[in-house]
Every structure is written in structure tokens, then in C-alpha cells.
Amino acid sequence: MTPIQERVRIRSDIAAMEVYSPTTSLEVFAQQLGRPVEQLVKLDANENPYGSSPRARQALADLRTAHIYPDPETRHLRAALSQYVGVPAEYLLAGAGSDELLILLLQLFIEPGDTILNCPPTFGMYSFDAPLFHARVINIPRRADFSLDVDGIERAALESNAKLLILCSPNNPDGSLIPLETVERLLKLPLVVVLDEAYIEFSGTESMARRVPEMPNLIVLRTFSKWAGLAGLRVGYGIFPLEIITHLWKIKQPYSLNEAADAAARASLNDLPVLLANVQKITTERKRLERELAGFPVLTPYPSRSNFVLCQVNGMTAKALRQALAAEGVVVRYYDKADMRNFIRISAGTPQQTDVLLAALRKITGGDNGRA
Ligand SMILES: *Cc1c(COP(=O)(O)O)cnc(C)c1O
Numbered sequence: 001m002t003p004i005q006e007r008v009r010i011r012s013d014i015a016a017m018e019v020y021s022p023t024t025s026l027e028v029f030a031q032q033l034g035r036p037v038e039q040l041v042k043l044d045a046n047e048n049p050y051g052s053s054p055r056a057r058q059a060l061a062d063l064r065t066a067h068i069y070p071d072p073e074t075r076h077l078r079a080a081l082s083q084y085v086g087v088p089a090e091y092l093l094a095g096a097g098s099d100e101l102l103i104l105l106l107q108l109f110i111e112p113g114d115t116i117l118n119c120p121p122t123f124g125m126y127s128f129d130a131p132l133f134h135a136r137v138i139n140i141p142r143r144a145d146f147s148l149d150v151d152g153i154e155r156a157a158l159e160s161n162a163k164l165l166i167l168c169s170p171n172n173p174d175g176s177l178i179p180l181e182t183v184e185r186l187l188k189l190p191l192v193v194v195l196d197e198a199y200i201e202f203s204g205t206e207s208m209a210r211r212v213p214e215m216p217n218l219i220v221l222r223t224f225s226k227w228a229g230l231a232g233l234r235v236g237y238g239i240f241p242l243e244i245i246t247h248l249w250k251i252k253q254p255y256s257l258n259e260a261a262d263a264a265a266r267a268s269l270n271d272l273p274v275l276l277a278n279v280q281k282i283t284t285e286r287k288r289l290e291r292e293l294a295g296f297p298v299l300t301p302y303p304s305r306s307n308f309v310l311c312q313v314n315g316m317t318a319k320a321l322r323q324a325l326a327a328e329g330v331v332v333r334y335y336d337k338a339d340m341r342n343f344i345r346i347s348a349g350t351p352q353q354t355d356v357l358l359a360a361l362r363k364i365t366g367g368d369n370g371r372a
Helices: 026-033 054-061 075-085 097-109 125-133 150-160 180-186 209-214 242-251 259-269 272-293 318-327 351-365
Strands: 092-095 115-118 136-139 164-168 192-196 218-223 236-239 299-301 308-313 333-337 340-347
Touching: 026 318, 054 259, 075 092, 075 236, 075 259, 092 097, 092 242, 097 125, 097 192, 097 218, 097 236, 097 242, 115 125, 115 150, 125 136, 136 150, 150 180, 164 180, 180 192, 209 218, 259 272, 272 299, 272 308, 272 351, 318 333, 318 340, 318 351
Parallel strands: 115 136, 115 164, 164 192, 192 218
Antiparallel strands: 092 236, 218 236, 299 308, 308 340, 333 340
């Protein structure tokens, strides 16, 4: 018998990769704490605490077309999105989460060894996906206040001949916006700017999406995961220049956006007053979080234009704080890496969830936050 390695020939770079360990699942957490999942206050993944819209839920219940392949051109959804975003449907392509669109872009642009520019700390998926396409990633770190090092990006772009610059605004994990003038300046570079606006609905600013038709090198990625509460169904979309979208259509898997997700997304766009009222409640709660968290000496919150608040943790480890909060049934995300030493990120939940969080923080830090 030939040895197994000679019959099953996994790509050597992937075979050498370490196994990815996602954060502990809620079920595991709940089990460890001896509480049902429903009692956990889940503030670790920027999900929508109000869930999906009533019309989206109804559309799922009423779905009668699960046995038919979905429309590969998603014409109805793109027509509705055209209204919502304010660009003609020909600039729009929807997929299974913006995750899929990011991978499509790498497939379209990257030949082995090509360079992409990344500005960490930022969303992990950009650097996670790149090696699978043999892309070279050049990191131009953000400053301590999470603003972009624009000169550094320009220098790296020109020296490396990079094809793509990936930007996130509001940025995950801190929630800062990239100023419009900065994006405009970076659009002058000889590369394509991919602007991830997953949280734009929470920002109180306008999306750059409407600029795409006049900008041959601007791509805007958006999603239903956060503001519309459809994270579990995977619906994302992009606004692309025509010169780029033509080629994306050639390589996209025709049925990646499934019929249920498509129906729920369309129903969401038909339920905007409800969803935008939820967005309003969430941003109000984020502001309350920023205010209240600043009263705890153990935390230094960063200003956010999104649906989460990043905090530097002082006087204890972020990991210990995360564990202590989990023991109180509150799940948050923590960071302890070279460029993110001792931070936690807390998603904005309902007012009741904030109350539970604040009570847990008071208990853990052994005092009030200067208010209670
Ligand atoms: C949550 C999030 C997304 C959403 O991705 P989907 O695949 O659409 O769920 C995209 N970008 C950032 C920065 C995010 O935090």
C-alpha cells in the first residue's frame, strides 16, 4: 500500500497550518456555567439584540420555493437594494455574506505573490483569507488611536505595487470612522480600495456606496448581518465599478445566496422602519455604554461610531475580566495580541442587557462606577 500522504495530497501550506480554534461556542459556555444558552447575555459578536425583522421571519415561515434553485442574478433583491443604497442595480452583486465577496475579490485580483495592503488592528478575515490565494499581505499598522497611517499606506502602495487596499469603516474592533478626505486621498493610489462598511448603518454618516459609479477603483462591501439581524442567514452585497463586476459575475458560484436568505433580505428591505428603529435603539445603547464604561477605572473605552465599544483593560488581564464576566453570564470578546494588548470589545445590546453587564462589572471590580 502506498502511504496515505502519497494518496491524499493536501496542499502543503494548508497541511502545515495550525488548526483554527474559534472562540468557545455559546453551548460550551452555557454548559460550563450551568446555565441555559438563553440566559447568557451575548455581547461578543456584534449581533443584533433585536433579531431579524418580523417581515423577514414571516417570509421565512412562508417560503414555498425551497425546492427550486434560486435566481442566480438575484434580480429582485438587487432591485430592492438599488433603492436602499441609491445606485443602479447593475453595480450590485449579492452573496453569502460579505465573507463570500471578499473571497471573490481575492480570486479575481490575486495571482500568487501579488500584494494586498491591510491596516491592523482590523477585521481578522482580511489576513485570514489572503494566504489561501497566495497573496502577500503588507500590514500598515494603525496608530494608537486607531487612525490610519496614510503616509505609510501611500509609501507601501507605491513600493509594493499592491493591487488591493482593504479598509474597514467604522473599523472593527474599535469603531472609528475613516474620514472622507482620507478615503478620497487613498483613491488616488494606483490600486483598488475595498471599503468594508459592515457597520455603516450605525455610524450616522453616509455610505461611500453612491460614489462607486464615478470611481473606477472603489468597492464598497455591505451586509445584512448586523443592522438587519441576519447574521445566521449570510447575506452580504457589494457595490462595484462596472469594469470589475463584469468579471465577478463570471467567477461567482451561481447559487451561493440561498433562497431563504434572499427572501429574508428582501423582506427586511420592506421592513425598514422597524429595522432602522432598532438601529436607533442600538446606537443609543452604545452611547450609554461609552458613558457608563468610562466610569469604571478598570476600563478605558474608545469612542465608537458602531454597535460596539472597545475598552483598554487596566489593572487586570482582559482574559480574566472576560472570564469573570462569563461567570456572571455576560459574554464579551477579549484581545491580547502584540498589536492589541489587553482589550475587551463589548457589543451594544438591549437596555436590559446593559443593566446586567453593568451590574456584573460593579460586582467584579468591587465597587460602583462612580454613579450607582
Ligand atoms: C461582521 C462583519 C462583517 C460581516 O460579514 P458577513 O460575512 O456579511 O456576515 C464584515 N466585515 C466586518 C468588519 C464585520 O465585523
